[in-house]
Amino acid sequence: MAMDSGSAEEEKARSPELPRVRVKKIMTVDKEVQRVSSEALFLVSLSTQLFLEFLAENSAKIAIDKKRKTVNLEHLRIAVKRHRPTSDFLLDSLPMPLPAHKPDKPTADKPDTAAAAGVGSTRRIDHFFRKSDA
Template sequence: MSSHPFIATPSGKQGELMLPLARVRRLIKTEEDVKMVSSEASFLITKSTELFLELLSQRAAAIMDSEDRTQLTYNDVATSVDENDPLEFLRDIVPMKVSGAEVLSSMKRPGDE
């Protein structure tokens, strides 16, 4: 009996993945330290990416639905990132929009006028 955990592998069927496996594989290889990528690793990273995007879009769509809209906006995505701790790692990448007036007012010091 192998001591390795079970790892799902691609069956080779078309339609299992929504993202193009070859493109994800190419993206993985852009990392300097990565010379080769096994087909299993490529498949798992691609599937994980799809599941992550599904989660993010579902949470953003829930915000859109709660506001009775049919168009998903940047603010929906940013709000879902801001309000969900598992997505905290994206907060620097997907910040909440701030107006120029808000930035300027936050920069004013007491006594400046």
């Protein structure tokens, strides 16, 4: 009996791509979990796969909207923030983005950093140890 292409695609969609042994090890890290049934393992694997696909697709859409070719942490954070249920549990677990490194350019408001850090100058260290006004 030959299977049509529709049922072959359905079968592929039902089979999780994550390694079952690893998922089971991760599940049993919790001290309260003694044994994992095959049905629970299947559902957790499939749910995890669908969730990761959801995050990847939304992050990619944001990267495209920002005209970027590579998805980065900022795009992932935005995707998580836009989806409220995900934001509630995942946003605090994501690492904070690193501040963008901007080269110091002397402006009219800021003194030249080389002059401020000159010989005998204590301006930078005084600023570091200054008490806050608040």
